[in-house]
Every structure is written in structure tokens, then in C-alpha cells.
Amino acid sequence: MKKHNFSAGPSILPEEVFKKASQAVLDYNNSGLSILEISHRSKDFIAVMEEAQSLALELSGLSGKGYKALFLSGGARLEFDRIPYNLMKVNGKAAYIDSGSWAAGAIKEAKIFGDVTVVGSSKEDNYSYIPKGYTIPEDADYFHCTSNNTIYGTQMQEFPETNVPIVCDMSSDIFSRTIDFSKFGIIYAGAQKNIGPAGVTLLLIKEEILGKTGRTIPGMLDYQQHIEKESMYNTPPVFATYTAMLTLQWIKANGGIENIEKKNNEKAALLYNEIDRNSLFTGTAIKEDRSKMNVTFVTVEGVNTDAFDKLCKDAGISGINGHRSVGGYRASIYNAMPIESVKVLISVMQEFEKSFK
Numbered sequence: 362m363k364k365h366n367f368s369a370g371p372s373i374l375p376e377e378v379f380k381k382a383s384q385a386v387l388d389y390n391n392s393g394l395s396i397l398e399i400s401h402r403s404k405d406f407i408a409v410m411e412e413a414q415s416l417a418l419e420l421s422g423l424s425g426k427g428y429k430a431l432f433l434s435g436g437a438r439l440e441f442d443r444i445p446y447n448l449m450k451v452n453g454k455a456a457y458i459d460s461g462s463w464a465a466g467a468i469k470e471a472k473i474f475g476d477v478t479v480v481g482s483s484k485e486d487n488y489s490y491i492p493k494g495y496t497i498p499e500d501a502d503y504f505h506c507t508s509n510n511t512i513y514g515t516q517m518q519e520f521p522e523t524n525v526p527i528v529c530d531m532s533s534d535i536f537s538r539t540i541d542f543s544k545f546g547i548i549y550a551g552a553q554k555n556i557g558p559a560g561v562t563l564l565l566i567k568e569e570i571l572g573k574t575g576r577t578i579p580g581m582l583d584y585q586q587h588i589e590k591e592s593m594y595n596t597p598p599v600f601a602t603y604t605a606m607l608t609l610q611w612i613k614a615n616g617g618i619e620n621i622e623k624k625n626n627e628k629a630a631l632l633y634n635e636i637d638r639n640s641l642f643t644g645t646a647i648k649e650d651r652s653k654m655n656v657t658f659v660t661v662e663g664v665n666t667d668a669f670d671k672l673c674k675d676a677g678i679s680g681i682n683g684h685r686s687v688g689g690y691r692a693s694i695y696n697a698m699p700i701e702s703v704k705v706l707i708s709v710m711q712e713f714e715k716s717f718k
């Protein structure tokens with residue numbers, strides 16, 4: 362039986378994408394070859410890469426606005442290093458918000474390269490909210506933020522107005538909601554949360570912000586090198602990029618980001634309503650910063666969770682344990698999560714409450 366998959370990442374993808382991807386493994390486009398055995402320089406794969414790049418620019422509304430889309434390997438974490446390498450001047454500085462473990466990981470790496478100012482942090486409060494009211498130094502080479510904090514279940518609802526280039530880690534909410542993507546200098550996202558399998562990272566880069574650091578950048582770390590070679594400087598993650606392309610096609614065919622956002626809002630509202638209504642559960646993030654992708658919650662004190670875990674298991678619910686560093690529960694309800702699965706989780710929460718009365 363297919364499970365209701367609430368995993369935080371790698372995570373659920375549309376059923377249709379699984380079907381098309383598995384067909385391509387057996388025979389890609391009736392070529393008599395598997396997608397896994399064709400050259401990345403073949404006409405067939407170049408078409409895949411071009412379509413993936415152009416869909417990413419189209420969905421974000423960035424076509425013709427001076428941006429390039431790249432699909433690279435290394436994971437979001439490699440960008441924690443590539444970003445300062447490409448944007449921080451020699452003796453320069455950068456501003457970061459510390460809104461969760463991934464943000465803290467990015468800060469740690471940037472400190473290797475130069476002066477990092479942490480302009481806001483919610484660490485003292487267990488990252489239960491998004492820092493606000495901070496000032497970005499005018500002379501920062503860039504400002505880095507994390508749009509959605511996957512582990513803590515908080516999400517930025519607005520982004521600052523600044524002349525400093527904004528760099529954003531959107532790994533866990535890319536293409537889940539309509540935002541003005543042209544506010545950003547660089548957007549990056551590991552595909553495995555919302556737009557594909559593990560192994561590929563999407564980057565949307567405003568070209569004019571590159572080439573200003575005075576550093577010599579090693580080839581694999583140099584965004585300009587990857588742009589010039591159109592994501593083919595080295596062998597790209599062929600299958601992961603293909604599957605990401607299928608997922609972007611699915612978003613487009615399902616009414617684009619606007620329609621996906623409507624569904625995401627509906628799913629999140631249903632689940633948060635139940636958490637707030639149900640006497641056995643409480644949410645861990647403050648209400649105004651709640652994430653519509655990762656819904657984090659705990660049971661109230663004194664409740665033994667074994668029965669709830671068993672009910673979940675019996676209902677085919679998978680992957681709702683909180684991150685190993687925080688515990689509790691986390692239901693990740695990414696783009697591909699059907700509302701029916703959210704309803705199953707809610708009915709299990711209600712059943713658990715009834716069993717207590």
C-alpha cells in the first residue's frame with residue numbers, strides 16, 4: 362500500500378513524476394536507451410537541461426530579467442561555501458540571519474571567508490520565530506536568509522527592502538508560494554524537498570552581481586564557470602535533473618505556483634486548525650511565522666505518544682517524527698502532498714484525542 366509520506370526530505374513527489382521517471386529508466390523517449398546510460402552531451406539530454414532551466418526561470422517570473430538558472434550537484438550545503446566564495450570581497454563582509462540550524466550552518470561556512478555580521482537570531486528561543494526588525498549594513502557584500510526553516514517549522518512571510526544583494530536558501534519552500542523572485546540576487550534550493558530527488562540543486566542567479574570579489578575562484582566553485590558551461594562544466598546529475606524537470610512540468614501543468622499556493626494554504630490551514638483545536642497537541646512555532654511546508658508540533662505534557670505513533674503507523678502515515686535534534690512531530694506537506702493525506706493525519710489526531718476521554 363502506498364503510504365502517506367510526510368517526510369521532510371527527500372520527500373514526496375507527484376505520482377505522475379514517479380511513473381514518467383521510472384519509464385525513462387527503462388526506455389527514454391523510445392530511444393532504446395535508458396536515461397541512465399545516455400551521454401549528458403547527447404541532444405536528448407541537452408534538451409532536458411534546457412527545458413529544466415527555462416521552466417525554472419518561467420515559473421519564477423525571471424525570464425529575460427538577467428538571471429541564469431543552474432542545476433548543479435553538491436547539495437544546498439555546497440552553496441554555503443560557494444556563496445561567500447563568489448560574493449564576499451577580499452576583506453569584505455556579509456550579513457546573515459540566524460533563523461535555524463541550516464542558517465547557522467551557512468553562517469559557520471561564511472566565517473571561513475571573512476567578516477560575518479549576524480543581524481538577527483532566534484537561537485535563544487529555540488528558533489521558534491523569524492527574527493525581525495533588523496538592520497542590514499549598507500556596506501555588506503550580500504545579505505543571506507533562509508526562507509523556510511525545515512527543522513523548526515518557521516517561514517519568512519516577508520523579505521527586507523535593501524540595496525544589498527539578497528541571497529536566499531529556499532530549499533524547503535521553493536515554488537510553493539508566489540513571491541517576487543526578482544528581489545533576490547541568488548536563490549538556491551536542494552531539489553529534494555519540493556522540486557525533485559536528492560542529488561541536484563537549483564540556483565537562480567542574477568548575473569550582474571558576480572565577478573566583483575577580487576578572488577581567484579576554483580573552477581567547480583565558480584558560478585561564472587557553471588553559467589558559461591550551462592550547468593555542464595562537469596557531468597551534471599542527469600537523472601536527478603530529469604526528474605526535477607518532470608516536477609517543474611507538473612507544477613506548470615497544475616496551474617503554476619499560484620494554484621499550488623492555494624492548495625498549500627488549504628492543507629496548512631486544515632492541519633494548524635486541528636493542532637490548535639485538539640487538546641492533546643500544541644504547535645512549536647509562533648503563529649505568525651508558521652511554515653506552510655513543515656508543520657511542527659508536540660503533545661501536551663504527560664501524554665504518552667505510543668498510542669498515537671501506533672495509530673499513525675496503522676493508517677499508513679510515514680515520516681512525521683520531528684528532526685532528530687528537536688524531537689516531537691513534523692508533518693511536511695510539500696507541493697506534491699495530496700490534501701487527502703493531510704485529512705488522514707487529522708482524523709488520526711482526532712481518534713487519538715477521543716481515546717483519551
Ligand SMILES: *Cc1c(COP(=O)(O)O)cnc(C)c1O
Pocket residue numbers: 370435436437438439463507509510511530531532533551552554
Ligand atoms: C535540507 C536543507 C538543506 C541541506 O540540503 P543538502 O542538499 O542536504 O545540502 C539546506 N537548507 C535547508 C533550508 C534545507 O531544508
